[in-house]
Amino acid sequence: MNILEIRTLRGPNYWSGYWKKLIIMRLDIEDYEQKPTDKIKNFYERMQEVMPSLQTHGCSYKEEGGFYKRVKDGTWAGHVIEHFALELQTLAGMDVGYGRTRETGEPGIYNVVFAYFEEAVGQYTARAALRLFLELAEGKSIEQIKQTLADEIQEMREIRERVRFGPSTGSIVEEAESRDIPYIRLNDQSLVQLGYGVYQQRIQATVTNRTNMISVDIAANKAATKKLLGEMGVPVPKGFRIREESEVKSTLESVGFPVVVKPLDGNHGRGATVGIETLEEAIAAFHVAQEQSRSKYVIVEKMLAGNDFRALVVNNRLIAIAERTPAHVIGDGENTIQQLIDRVNSDPRRGYGHENVLTQIDVDGQTEQILKLKDYALETVLPTGEILHLKTTANLSTGGTAVDRTDEAHPENIFLFERIAKIIGLDICGIDVIAPNLSEPLRENGGGIIEVNAAPGFRMHLSPSEGIGRNVAEHVVDMLFPPGRPSRIPIFAITGTNGKTTTTRFIAHVLRGSGLTVGFTTTDGTYIQNNQIVAGDNTGPVSAQLVLKDPSVQVAVLETARGGIIRSGLGYDHCDVAVVTNIAADHLGLKDINTLEDLARVKA
Structure with a gap:
């Protein structure tokens, strides 16, 4: 069996009017053209044992077990591989749900079509599904197949985490899509264009094209942030900026224990250590922080008493508050620390990366350092009731938890948080607070502001482990596209066999004459x-996307040929005016477009 070609469609296409993201695998099944599944020894039984979850696939019967019936009665390899590709993605946390397999005009050659969430995962899945079929058909041991399957599903999860939008970017894109605002991913990270042409806005995670660079620089410099806020009457903890180990002792004498040590210009909690009670711990934490500091400066500040809160302010309005707790275990006097971690990770809400509400707790260098400082090991049995924090920060991405506290905030604290965002000047602002609670004013309960963050993460607010999830992304989209602001430019699409270029140029000329800035292809x-x-x-x-990405373009006129549609789909989700000049029997026989009806469907 041989894969002849894998194509990735990214827009409206010949195969589906709804599913824009499709993998097209052109597959030569070779000898298996003469061997449907009922002719392959024990294939049905082996497949059931390896992938029992395929029971849910209804296939043409449109009921559970339908696909199993097709395999038992006899179906061809391409059809089976299509279902394998869909189920592999589902098992990896990506339930896509659309597939079809079609014969071509050549014997034994099929187009296997299936949906994907992430392009790189879809391409990997195509090859993995083929390998799985061959291993089942050719008698590889069941245990070996199961192990390979588990490894490939984990690899698919890891690929997804490397290439997908993070929760924050993803939530903004989803909110935009729900409002029919188009988006274009501008790089392989989190830089995204929302809207087309002259109406576009850009985001990079939770930084927008409205975000002030000076404000970002202030927030990135923790000493500058604290100084500015302190001078404006905001409660902040006492602390100092140092660069040499020799300064640690004198700084501690001035600040007093317990302290927090963190990089001057760090983010996402990297290099921060909290709850330091001794000089030795402080020196070790100094070096950890300095490794994460671009400037090599480190902040040593008084640790405030209380809980860890994050307040999110968007467009100078408080939107959400979460109470955060670092990844931890609670001793029971019987199980080791490792066993307690395994128990916590067995919670079905925990998954790999961002796939579930919570993230599994990994034992990393930070965890090992915490255990070393406490003279513990993973084999240590933790005393009953003892709470052991396994990370120095409360980030959800390292296994922390979040509880929504939005509705508990005292009006004075709401005013304070909104004022802080204005003082720093951030359109999207994450404010880190340590306080016993937020239902009392900070000035009364001894709480304070420890950091202000540009590009704050949204995950803790979108999907807290307890409390109400807040659709914080809607407020970002409201800010970028307030009522009455359009997101789209008019798109004219021209296709057909003859006269496309002439028609395109004529339409562009007329539109230019009306005073519009026209982009055309x-x-x-x-x-x-x-x-x-x-x-x-x-x-x-x-x-087409070059034109739609240009911020000066007010209207797009796009000549659209069959080759691009078949190869990748359209470069836009829909057009406002479609022109089809004529359809003639030209270029038939290419990419399995063999009849005039096939060609008309492509052009349409």
Whole structure:
């Protein structure tokens, strides 16, 4: 069996009007064309043992067990591989749900089509599904197949975590999509364009094109933040900025225990150590913090008493508050620390990376350092009732938990948090607070502000482990696209067999004459107004997106040829005006488009 081609569709396409993200695997099943599944010894029984979850696939019977019945009665390899590809993604936490397999005009060659969430995962899944079929068909031991399957599912999870949007970016994109605001991913990280052309806005995680760079610099410098806030009457803990180990002792004498040691310019809790009670602990924490500090400066400050809260302010309004707790275990006098961690990780709400509400707790260097300072090991039996924090910070990404406290905030604290965001100047602002609670004013309960964060994470607010999840992304989209602000420019799409370029140029000329800035694509190049930006045949999705990404373009006129549609799908979700010049029997036989009806469907 041989994969002839794998194509990735990223927009509206020939195969589906709804599913835009599809893998097309052109597959030569070779000898298996003569061997449907009922002719392969024990294939049905072995498949059931390895993938019992396929019971849920209804297939053409549209009921549970339907796919099993098809396999038992006899179906072809391509069809089975399609279902394997769908179920592998489901087992890896990506339930996509759409697939189809179609014969081509060549004997034994099939197009296996299935949906994906992440492109890299989809491409990996195509090959993994083929391997699984061959291992089942060719008699590899069940135990070996199960182990390979488990390894490949974990690899798919890891690929997903590397390439997917994080929870914050993903929530903003999903909110935009729910409002019919289009998006374009501008790199392989979290830089995203919302909207088209002149109406576009950009985000990078929770930084927007409205975010003030000076404000980001202030927030990144913890000493500068504390000084500015302190001078404005905001309660902040006493602390100092140091750069040499020799300064640790004198600083501790001035501040007093317990202290927090953290990088001057760190983020996401990296390099921070809390609850330090001795000089030895402080020196060790100093070096950990300095490793994470670009400037090599470290903050040593008084540790406030209370709980850890994060307040989120968007567009100068308090949106959500979460109480955060670091990853921890509670001793029972019987189980070791490792056994207690395993028990916590068995919670079905915990998963790999961001796939579930909570993240599994990993034993890393930070955990090992905490255990060493307490003279513990993973084999230590923790005394009954003792709470052992396994991380120095309360980030959800390291196994921490969050409880929603939005509705408990005292009005004076709400005013304080909104004022802090204005003082620093951030449009999206995360404020870290240590206080016994937030139902009393901080000035009364001894609480204080320990940090202000640009690009704060949303996950703790979107999916707290306890309390109400807050759709904080809607407030970001409201800020970027207030009522009445459009997100789309008009799109004219021109296709057909003859006259596409002439029609495109004529429409662009008329629109330019009305005073609009026009971006258009043709077989001889991409143009903004009459300026050629790129030469060549620019009638595919990449060229279309070049026009839609240009911030000066008020209207797009896009020549759209069959090749780009078949290869990758359209470069936009829909157009406002569609022109089909004519459909003639031209270029038939390419990419399995064999009839005039096939070609008309592509062009449509």
